[in-house]
Amino acid sequence: MGKFVCFGEIMARLNPPGYLRLVQTQQLEITYAGGEANVAVSLANFGKNAVFVTRLPDNDLTKAAMRRLRGFGVDISRIAIGGDRMGIYFVEKGASQRASKVLYDRKYSAIAQAQPSDFDWDGIFEETEWFHFTGITPALSDNAAQICLEACKKAKEKGIVVSCDLNYRNKLWTGSKAGTVMGELMEYVDVAIANEEDCEKVFGIKASGTDVTGGMLSKEGYGEVARTLAERFSIPTVAITLRGSISANDNHWAGMLYQKEKCYFSREYLIHIVDRVGGGDSFGGGLIYALSSGFEPQKAIDFAVAASCLKHTVEFDFNEVTIEETEKLMNGDGSGRVQR
Amino acid sequence: MGKFVCFGEIMARLNPPGYLRLVQTQQLEITYAGGEANVAVSLANFGKNAVFVTRLPDNDLTKAAMRRLRGFGVDISRIAIGGDRMGIYFVEKGASQRASKVLYDRKYSAIAQAQPSDFDWDGIFEETEWFHFTGITPALSDNAAQICLEACKKAKEKGIVVSCDLNYRNKLWTGSKAGTVMGELMEYVDVAIANEEDCEKVFGIKASGTDVTGGMLSKEGYGEVARTLAERFSIPTVAITLRGSISANDNHWAGMLYQKEKCYFSREYLIHIVDRVGGGDSFGGGLIYALSSGFEPQKAIDFAVAASCLKHTVEFDFNEVTIEETEKLMNGDGSGRVQR
Amino acid sequence: MGKFVCFGEIMARLNPPGYLRLVQTQQLEITYAGGEANVAVSLANFGKNAVFVTRLPDNDLTKAAMRRLRGFGVDISRIAIGGDRMGIYFVEKGASQRASKVLYDRKYSAIAQAQPSDFDWDGIFEETEWFHFTGITPALSDNAAQICLEACKKAKEKGIVVSCDLNYRNKLWTGSKAGTVMGELMEYVDVAIANEEDCEKVFGIKASGTDVTGGMLSKEGYGEVARTLAERFSIPTVAITLRGSISANDNHWAGMLYQKEKCYFSREYLIHIVDRVGGGDSFGGGLIYALSSGFEPQKAIDFAVAASCLKHTVEFDFNEVTIEETEKLMNGDGSGRVQR
Amino acid sequence: MGKFVCFGEIMARLNPPGYLRLVQTQQLEITYAGGEANVAVSLANFGKNAVFVTRLPDNDLTKAAMRRLRGFGVDISRIAIGGDRMGIYFVEKGASQRASKVLYDRKYSAIAQAQPSDFDWDGIFEETEWFHFTGITPALSDNAAQICLEACKKAKEKGIVVSCDLNYRNKLWTGSKAGTVMGELMEYVDVAIANEEDCEKVFGIKASGTDVTGGMLSKEGYGEVARTLAERFSIPTVAITLRGSISANDNHWAGMLYQKEKCYFSREYLIHIVDRVGGGDSFGGGLIYALSSGFEPQKAIDFAVAASCLKHTVEFDFNEVTIEETEKLMNGDGSGRVQR
């Protein structure tokens, strides 16, 4: 089994306990997470040889983050050490009509200030089967975008599968800059992942007849979006997550896989949320696991959606669920009955 | 901009963490709150010059309560110091069919034992635009009722707008005593606020066709109630909150404003509750902000209901939300999607 | 009033706070509970002279468990001291599609290793009115099953009412072994309690037309099950709890009492769950209280179901509710409105 | 074995966690304690039939306090129910040069407002061997003092041993009033307990050559004090605790027993304090246990001082130590080596 290399940022995630707002709290919970790190942990939890690549400063936060990743079995030996600071983000958990709120303090982070010379992609990619990144990484800085591009090119050369989750963040860059940068990167991508807003904000591809704030999902619209994306960039596999937000506590959640001009839809779950940050990443982790394990398309999307459904019931970003739990849900038992 | 003077009691609020019952817990969370203090904090959060007037003993609980209020920008310079104790209340958060439970230990509090001479209303009301109190204050003691009456008369003399939230508490007095005392005070009131039970319990004015425990609200009935109240006491503006209690976790919430023989109804929200104590006060705070800022009646009731809807998602009594968050909800986005 | 003797195991219950998974947590909450201890506490809370009989080692966990029981007024003077260890169980609270998970570490516990000579049933049963045990106790070990049988025989001799909650645990024994052992014990039982799975797993008695994971309940089917059980073992009173699991957070909950060929159904509650462990035991406690207090069958089942509905809103196994709260719910106010 | 009746107040004790000051904290720890309740718990922990008598209002705090006491095996059946409120006290744990600080909110408590008719001393004193109260109880109100006097007279009539801990609290009354009231009560006392300040503040009996704030203790001076007290009120047994306060963290602690004109001094311990509230009460509990168990004077004072030394290492007021632990320390092992 080859390695699964995930490249991006890991940050300290600080959140008040429960539903407290940041301005109220005297306590914070600290974990370490980030879009690509979350995928790496999902893959490790599903038994894959995950490698996480980033740049981190030489301090105790880094030591803690690396210990957490290594605890899951993620290979941290390729992390570059240097720079001034680890990025931080603060999460306020929303409830009912009050939205969750993320405050980023990630500017000037070690990875945003990295140089291409910090990463030896030839070495990193030895015995590698899969390369994953998200649209957050190139959004961090021009250097980071440049490094992504180099990694994509190198991966392509070596025949490594490349996956990318568009993951548009409007606090990091504009849709128009994202469109330019991501457009170039998409040329190298074999598996594209997007949510209901990404395609529109980044590439102007819109799901017709969908109102995400109203909690309604249009299957046809998403099919169009996936086809357009696949065709524009010649991407063989496109996966789209479908979130219908009833409130900050209750969401509909489903996914679609587009391959060879066919759409495969998962079941739609109604989720009472524990923590939705990292939900999309757990979809990516489940999907990469499923596709790389040779699952049929329908089973692959079912696994990815079940895995990410369960993530919404787990505190913090990392998806602390097993293959068995995921398959049990995917095969139909979502009743939440006590196991004893 | 003139001052907004709120007069009443502030207590130490002690609640077990989460859903623990009082008899189970070894820990309590301590905040400081009270009907009129909650309104003062809402007004300060919305940018008004709020002043909170009460009487408190000279001890460390008072120091803590004053620090909290001052932190929000509430003017505490008019608080009278004296008396034996600060009132305390214990809150057990309910869930599903188990109701939240409040245990009052507020008898003998400094404000209940206050004398009229403790308050110099001429000084307090300098440069004042609005005076607010609730039906809790006169319920504390005959002295407190007498002080309220003096304040109302003085406010009237000076042309200050007077608002009163009926806020009937059957643990503090009987409906019949409340009717007599509040009836006299109502003569001075320009803006009356009430919930679905107050008007009936205090003045015997009942919304026909409404079953509050069943979660159903009758718009017509509330219109009648408001009109009757407005006419009986010649009150220009009457606002009524409409709560439909599905369970301790889930409530319907709406409001109505009655002005010049017209009823303005807000949207009705279905709320998954974080903490509903202080919900009514946040309505009062939102309404006073809106009316004093010159909002049209429909916008005023929409703002007050949106503000108080959000309060239900915030821990503790104070409404920790901004004008921007309130307007976003009032303008239609209640989907609770993550902001990042 | 005679004594109510409950015989079984009490364990240390360790659970992570909130919705954390066991593998994530650095903290655990510790309480002490078990099927029959939970019933004893319910009975004590409802004013009965409850006695809890078990075997525990001589250490500080035992001291803590006994202090907790005695605090509720449960008589602990008949607990046998000896053995190597107290059983422990870890509970992970589920959410939405993720089920709650119980990890038992109860093998080799003092009660599982008890000898018949550890218990003097003649002494224990002095002035006793009721004897209660559950299907968990005989599942612990052959010795424990033997002790149960002796107790049942002795109770029968003395004209003590015997109740048994089938409480099948497939982590402790097989359905087939359970069928044999429980079948023999059932001969002595006056009041049998079972949930939707027990009858099928232990005695192969199945409610036709019921899909427990789908949240749907069939009244007719449960009537058949109760009748079959009552007739097979000549049990005068059979009570069945009906749980429909929508998700780990939301359950339907109801109950049925079968007496003299008649079925009495309770109202069905939709519960937003705080902690469902101990839910069945609180039904047993409520039912024993009701039957022994001479309630009519309909009122008895209504009380038992209301009591256990409320238990689902209380943290930990013990049912911390009063007769008044239970009767208020049973008489119709499940709106969860604040009491103040 | 007869009963040991302790009469006084039990309050909710609220303290911030760790060394936080009251004005800083958002959390409080809640336990239930009071001078005489602390003695009752010590006696129950040492195997005596302790009975705690007080008056408490009918609410959930009372329910919690009673559950805690009953958990220790203290008989609560003689507690009178009635009145407005339970007393509360807030404790700020001191450190180094910053003293611990107690904020009382006990005025108007149920016991302070009790009537003599609330207590049936004939019934309470059935099969009673010992009666204990402290100088706090008569300080609560004139009624409480009157009830103490009645109890003392009744105890004397019945030949019950009466012990009293002077326990002077200058936040409750003046030394001069204390002198008058306590002087009358002392006539009935068989065992008097006092600390280094009580005798001086209440009766003007001063230990010459002692500077309590300097941490120095004068053995001779204490001998004089005890003799004077014993002779003035014809008290057969006088015990004095000797505290030398180096800082809020570190205290010297010793005791002296005076009987038949002889002084018995304990060892002096240097204690690194965990929680010193209740330290004096644990001395009283140890002493009553020792004297009533027929210990020789030297052994009695050694036991009482060892028990109370250990109390200083235990959080909250109650002395959670065993006879074995106390005897181990009293017999010389204070090295604190791990037991494993």
Next chain:
Amino acid sequence: MGKFVCFGEIMARLNPPGYLRLVQTQQLEITYAGGEANVAVSLANFGKNAVFVTRLPDNDLTKAAMRRLRGFGVDISRIAIGGDRMGIYFVEKGASQRASKVLYDRKYSAIAQAQPSDFDWDGIFEETEWFHFTGITPALSDNAAQICLEACKKAKEKGIVVSCDLNYRNKLWTGSKAGTVMGELMEYVDVAIANEEDCEKVFGIKASGTDVTGGMLSKEGYGEVARTLAERFSIPTVAITLRGSISANDNHWAGMLYQKEKCYFSREYLIHIVDRVGGGDSFGGGLIYALSSGFEPQKAIDFAVAASCLKHTVEFDFNEVTIEETEKLMNGDGSGRVQR
């Protein structure tokens, strides 16, 4: 009474609970503090009109920090809003031989990136009596140093007293750069404060015969240091704190004031530490209060040292003590006896 303007940085302070190391913890306590903000809070607690001036970004951390400061009565109206981030520092509390450890994440903070034009010193200094800053502020950036210099010049012009705590931080700049920058600023300083290392590291002025790690203090040496500093920069008043570090838990603490060629030494305290971060700042706050209130030199140094001694017993940076507590200690009661 004029205003006391403090200029510098306020940061989010994040520390693990208790003695946990950063790499171990899943929780952090969050407060907001900084050298000059700490002085402002001390001054406000002692009744002075403190104003805190800094630059902060427009986000919820700023809102929280401002709320905390305003709660103490500190004027926050002169804080400039702008920039990318608030500085953060992580504190690991040391114990015994393990030192406390501070991890700064303050680079790129709003105040470090401030421009001179962000501050209108003419406006800020209206009705101002005192200006305070520390050596940390000019260490943040060249811009910050430039702003300090402008403020000093403007203060001088207006006859405002200027105080500066050298506060050398070797994680922020080198001793040599500090020497140059601070040397220029010292020309404007009326009251210089320094600890045992600052003078040596910044200006090469060394206390002969002192070994700070050994816990020994040389009075003579400190006198020389103060005189040299006073003479080199023509500073009328120099204060030096003397810390002898026995271990991370136990420190000797004293201070010296040098005025008109005379040295005034305080008592030396042996402190068992709760939290020593902010200890030096609380000395500064106490000294400025004392000098500006017209205390004689001996009383001024006694007050400043007593205030800062007490700070070491208080959690977090701010000195939560009163004038009364400080004077009680300064007048000799450091025994830490309970107040009740």
Next chain:
Amino acid sequence: MGKFVCFGEIMARLNPPGYLRLVQTQQLEITYAGGEANVAVSLANFGKNAVFVTRLPDNDLTKAAMRRLRGFGVDISRIAIGGDRMGIYFVEKGASQRASKVLYDRKYSAIAQAQPSDFDWDGIFEETEWFHFTGITPALSDNAAQICLEACKKAKEKGIVVSCDLNYRNKLWTGSKAGTVMGELMEYVDVAIANEEDCEKVFGIKASGTDVTGGMLSKEGYGEVARTLAERFSIPTVAITLRGSISANDNHWAGMLYQKEKCYFSREYLIHIVDRVGGGDSFGGGLIYALSSGFEPQKAIDFAVAASCLKHTVEFDFNEVTIEETEKLMNGDGSGRVQR
């Protein structure tokens, strides 16, 4: 660099927060630790290739324990999976005269019930440089002792250095049985580690003139003990830890290394303890690191004692300190001054 294989038990360690006693607490902190696991973590923290070998059941506690170990970089691939349960121990932190107390619930653990066939020592010992076990492992069961013996023999065959910490636990076996079993194992040991009680309890070798409970250490006595042990079993290197217990909070701590008839004594530290469980293991970890890195005897014992001194300031069993921190202390800075 070869591997460092540590063989023994890892347990769930459950302790109440702070100084709470087990009987009081409603919360526990959970970590995973054990004598040999603690050594493995120390070695990994010092950069060695540590491997931990044990047997654990297939459940979530095992998953958590393995994640923690792997996080430190400890190789867990050789852990055998099987058995009924993981051992548990409860730790009550002592204070002053109250000793820390350990309650073991480790009987019937997977490792105690292991079979020799569970471990393939040939495979485990590939590329191994060092083998470490302690006297706890053979104390668990006869099987465990047998497995230790096999491992020792195999290690000897392969020329692997064998170290053993006597670690006598009188709750697990008698001194006499320990003497027999350990005596046989000692034949294979190259580095023996013992504390002040082990040699006496296990082999009857006593340090003359030492009173461990009195806090006094005799250097000469310890020299004799080491020499006797070395000679009796032909052990080239013997290390002895010297603990003088002043109280549960304050200990003297030192160590001695005996090699080639010479005694090397470390400095003696006076430690104010945070958590002393694991203190001895951290000495072992430091010593093995030092000896295997080729340190001279004096430097080796200095390093081991400094490392373990620091461990006493760290919560939980694992020694969370770096080589740099250890060397800083060993080279003389134990002043605990803040690093910033």
